[in-house]
Each structure stands twice: as structure tokens, then as C-alpha cells.
Amino acid sequence: KVLEREFQFALQRGQLSVVYQPIFHLPSGEVHKAEVLLRWTHPEFGAVSPGTFIAMAESSGQIIQVGGWVLDTACAQARRWRDLLGQPLVVTVNVSPVQFLQPSFVPQVKNALLRSGLPASALELELTEGAVMQQPSTVRAALHDLRQLGVSIAIDDFGTGYSSLSYLRDLPINSIKIDRSFIRDLATPRRAPQYAVALVEAIVGIARTLDLQVVAEGIESSGQLELVRSFGCDFAQGYHFARPMEAQALTELLHHDV
Numbered sequence: 170k171v172l173e174r175e176f177q178f179a180l181q182r183g184q185l186s187v188v189y190q191p192i193f194h195l196p197s198g199e200v201h202k203a204e205v206l207l208r209w210t211h212p213e214f215g216a217v218s219p220g221t222f223i224a225m226a227e228s229s230g231q232i233i234q235v236g237g238w239v240l241d242t243a244c245a246q247a248r249r250w251r252d253l254l255g256q257p258l259v260v261t262v263n264v265s266p267v268q269f270l271q272p273s274f275v276p277q278v279k280n281a282l283l284r285s286g287l288p289a290s291a292l293e294l295e296l297t298e299g300a301v302m303q304q305p306s307t308v309r310a311a312l313h314d315l316r317q318l319g320v321s322i323a324i325d326d327f328g329t330g331y332s333s334l335s336y337l338r339d340l341p342i343n344s345i346k347i348d349r350s351f352i353r354d355l356a357t358p359r360r361a362p363q364y365a366v367a368l369v370e371a372i373v374g375i376a377r378t379l380d381l382q383v384v385a386e387g388i389e390s391s392g393q394l395e396l397v398r399s400f401g402c403d404f405a406q407g408y409h410f411a412r413p414m415e416a417q418a419l420t421e422l423l424h425h426d427v
């Protein structure tokens with residue numbers, strides 16, 4: 170209750186920030202994308218877990234305004250990286266279903282791109298399966314508008330939501346992110362349970378068949394990395410590579426990378 174009240178003022182009081190976690194393109198070893206992750210640091214309570222405050226922001230409707238701020242911040246930073254590095258780095262922004270289902274969502278994205286001068290091809294939105302399966306006609310229209318703009322769509326936490334695979338074929342989706350619970354099951358590569366290996370390999374296979382990019386999230390060990398690489402997974406993200414970091418820290422990492 171106290172947190173809910175405090176969150177109402179978080180944005181205007183400058184308590185919100187974002188961090189970036191690099192996503193590596195495995196064949197080249199380069200950072201091709203960065204996931205944008207929202208943080209709330211309260212002066213008294215310290216860092217509040219996103220699991221807690223995002224749920225609060227969704228139920229109060231503040232996620233719409235906060236999500237717009239995240240889009241603006243991420244696009245502006247991506248534009249700076251683009252100017253600095255002369256090469257495109259894609260920022261991937263998590264979008265709540267509450268935010269996505271607003272009629273104002275597509276205009277919000279357009280505005281963030283216009284204000285920042287970032288090309289749409291440098292922005293990817295992460296949606297969960299749950300978001301994509303709700304109100305199919307609204308979702309379909311929004312996804313097509315975004316595709317028209319040139320923005321990419323990723324399915325986050327893939328494999329944990331409704332299991333209707335037809336949407337992967339029917340909707341304009343560019344990539345899937347294999348939920349880290351599946352990657353966790355690969356923790357002991359030598360003795361990873363056969364079903365876990367088969368499951369992740371099958372998900373990578375589905376993605377490749379449908380011409381989707383596939384990201385393995387939650388990679389924490391070289392064993393897990395070698396497995397997903399051997400399945401033909403293109404991208405990976407996780408503590409094994411890097412934790413979410415401030416923009417400045419990622420800028421330094423990118424300078425070493427190029």
C-alpha cells in the first residue's frame with residue numbers, strides 16, 4: 170500500500186531508471202542487441218523488485234505513462250549509441266499487455282522514434298505469449314502497424330504461455346526468446362536431462378523452420394552456451410556474458426567489442 174502510493178510519484182521524482190543487458194550474436198561474438206530493463210530506486214526503501222512495481226503499475230494504469238517514458242529513454246540512448254559507434258545496435262523494450270492493448274500504443278512508439286530520430290529497425294518490442302493471445306484482432310492490427318513502421322517484435326518467455334504455435338506463423342513476429350526456465354534445466358551439460366536437451370533443441374528447430382531469430386535467455390555457464398550454440402541458436406543473453414548495466418558501462422563494453 171505504501172509502495173503503491175510512492176510509485177505514483179516515482180517518475181516525476183526521478184526515481185526510475187533503466188539498465189541494459191547485452192544480447193550476443195553467437196556466430197560473430199558481437200553485441201547486436203540490448204534489453205532495456207526498468208529499475209525503481211526509492212530513497213528510503215532502496216531498489217524495489219520489478220516484479221513488484223510493474224504489477225502495481227499495471228493495475229493502476231501507470232504502466233502506460235511509465236512504458237512511454239521507457240520507450241523514449243531507450244530510443245534516445247539507442248540513437249546515441251548509433252551516432253557513437255556508426256553501427257546499429259537494436260534496443261529491445263519489454264511491453265506490458267496493458268500498455269500494448271491501448272489505442273495510444275502505436276502512436277507512442279511512433280513518437281519515441283520521431284523524437285529520438287532512431288530508425289525503426291533499431292527498435293524491438295518484447296511481448297509475452299499471453300499478451301499476443303489476448304483480443305486477437307486488436308493485437309493483430311497493432312502488430313501489423315508496427316511491422317509497417319519497421320519495428321521488430323519478439324516473443325518473451327517463450328514456451329511458458331499458451332501453447333498455440335499457429336500465432337508464430339500467422340502474426341508478424343521476428344524473434345522468440347526461449348524462457349530461462351528451459352535453459353536452467355540444461356545446467357549440468359554432461360548430465361542435462363535428455364528431455365531438457367530435446368525441448369530446447371526442438372524450440373530452436375521451430376524458430377529456424379519459421380525463419381525467426383532465436384535468443385536463449387538466462388545463459389549462466391559455458392556448458393549451457395555450448396549446448397544452445399550446437400542447436401543453431403543465433404543469440405544469447407545471460408549472466409555468463411553480462412549482467413544488466415548502466416548505459417555508460419555498455420558503451421565501454423561496445424568500444425572493446427568493435
Ligand code: G
Pocket residue numbers: 205206207208219220223236239263264265
Ligand atoms: O529486470 P529484471 O530481470 O528483474 O525484470 C523482471 C521482470 O520485469 C521481467 O519479466 C521483465 O520483463 C520485467 N520488466 C523489466 N523492465 C520492464 C519494462 O520496462 N516494462 C515492462 N512491462 N516490464 C519490464
Ligand code: G
Pocket residue numbers: 190206263325326349386387388389406407408409413
Ligand atoms: O521476463 P524477462 O525475460 O524480460 O526478464 C528479464 C530478467 O531476467 C531481468 O530481470 C534480468 O535481470 C534477468 N536475467 C538476465 N539474465 C539472467 C540470468 O542469466 N539468470 C537469471 N537468473 N536472470 C537473468
Ligand code: MN
Pocket residue numbers: 204263295325
Ligand atoms: Mn524480456
Ligand code: NA
Pocket residue numbers: 325326327346348349386
Ligand atoms: Na524472458
